[in-house]
Amino acid sequence: MGMSAGYELSRRGLKTLLIDAFDPPHPNGSHHGEPRLIRHAYSGGPAYVKLALRADELWRELEEATGEKLLERAGVLNIADPDVYSYAGRFQDAADHGVRIEDLDADQIRFRWPDVRIPDHYRAMFEPNAGYLYSEKCVAAYKKLALHSGASLLPNTFVKRIQAERSFVSVFTNTEHFIANHVILSAGAWFKTLEPFVRLPIRSVRKVVGWFEPSVSSFEAGTFPGFTFASSLGSYYGFPDIAGAGVKIGRHETGEEWQPGEDLVPFGAYSEDEGDLRKALEAYMPDAAGKLLKSAVCKYEHTPDDHFIIDTHPEHSNVILAGGFSGHGFKFASVVGEILANQIELGHWGRDVGLFSAARFSPISP
Template identity: 70%
Template sequence: MTMRQQYDVIVVGAGSMGMSAGYELARRGLKTLLIDAFDPPHAMGSHHGEPRLIRHAYSGGPTYVKLALRADERWRELEAATGEKLLERSGVLNIADPNVYSYEGRFPDAANYGVRIEDLTARDIRERWPGVVVPDHYRAMFEPDAGYLYSEKCITAYRKLAVEAGARLLTNTFVTGIRPEKAFVTVTTGEESYIADQVVLTAGAWYRSFASLIDVPVRAVRKVVGWFRPENDSFDAGSFPGFTYGDASGGYYGFPSIGGAGVKIGRHDGGVPWQPGEPLEPFGAYPDDEADLRAALEAFLPGAAGELIRGVACKYEITPDEDFLIDAHPEHPNVLLAGGFSGHGFKFASAVGELLADRIELGSWGRDIDLFSLSRFSPTKSTNSL
């Protein structure tokens, strides 16, 4: 085994959070190494399949709302730096059966932080978007300034800028060991070994691979999304918003038909457990893969429930309470942890990368993120190395 040169920071996992952090670190002049088991953007994690919703009137209180607004600023800065269109202001229509879920708890935070929202009745919804079919007692919260991000383009943009800023990126490289010491951390990849002052672990759905270093309750599940052919152009991007939908059957999210790709829909809850190293069964491996998504469309967007154009399987990585994990290792402060983002995390990637870079460069997170602390989980097993 050969010892490579030392870095200021090594980022293990260069997906959405890791690539954002790598760019932030490199542009600040820190000698940065990014290592990914694949070649991002790729289809082995949680970021493929393009659009991801970005919303600001968020559940979870001010921590999320302020972080979402900061993330929005950072996405616009990324657009300016690359000249790429990464964010579409389509608006997001959040529909719910009030017997199951209410958005009213978000209204005070929206007012406090200047987030524009509209409280809509079922009649309002049907009049503005005739393709939506909802019972009379349903309600919706519409965010006109929300929209969606082109996830793969975002990661490609961060990758380009990170490398231009001096970061080194190792692709198709599995990390086989992380050994923290008091003054440095050693990271091994097969026959090679690297050392750094600090390490950022952003392993996504592969977090369980590092359980011997830090046993955190981040689990991975197989999820599916599908694109369906609408019956007319009323569901096209530019006239139809991004959306979420919740009733007794579950919670769903989706997007208008972008460039004729079809209306995209996925389900937030549920999923099949997955472990790192296991094969990911493709879309259609389970009868419910298409049937579940189609049933939701038939219930509230029947005009979009046409032919299945495409379906893909991906991975969620989630914590028990579905809040993020952003913290330092309890025994090794030179190892930072960031995980549990899937399902609602991509929109925050630009701000999370900044948080991690602030912690490394300045010694503090730069904002109150106690909500994401590791200490909320107990017990937590940790050891000295992987």
């Protein structure tokens, strides 16, 4: 979100400084271990659908500006046990906004993707124009364009303290002191390091993903889509085998609490790291449940209601908060950057962000 906003601000001619505790793209946030799903028939109502469609436009513009392939329209197959979860609420939103979707029964799913094994009562919502983003390439693309547009980047620099006045904001690092008219805080799972200046109800959790070797070629990218499963086993998401990396799968709703500064426990420290992922593949895509080829550990940043926080600080209107993207935010990074830049340059968001008001949580400051 920060790199996207940095590009938007710098290309509009605003003097922009980007400060990162690491050197993006990096493995200390929530963007590494490509790729990330992008869907448009989104849960959460029309606000998310509109954002997803605008985000898609901006990702395409980023591709054109860089000449990089960043978005693969592989489609996304969302499979669910109707006794556990239903996609029915999304159909009207999709129709209202021109999003193409297909409502499939189990026989239709098995006919089109024979290596998917599901019970007869399962259903799916297939979105053919959805797909996935190469997340690290996206961050690198924004970084390149932001620097080319005149932004400055201060990597490997930890923000120690922030102090806001009516007309300016001071940011203190270990060695330097910066003053700006406006500041955007998009610290991801590291927001607690900014307390007590701002307190957000963000819970950071450790997440794991794995890449498994398929035994058949039908899971290869270009043939198999991105996917999600929602059943009594849990909520899972995944990707086809891209260039021999294996079928990638992760679980959405679990995770161990993590505090900024703590070591991130490596993959395999808990039996369920591989076990939870493998059991879903064995249940629904057994021919993809081969040898574990690769693994990664990253972070989610949850809000209590899993909606984002996009708002100004309750006491300082020149400080903008962007956080709590809750494990489903990356696809929106392009449009969130635009929204944040609008607020600074134009004095308004340019989009309806009422759903993401920090005021729904109280208190968020001392």
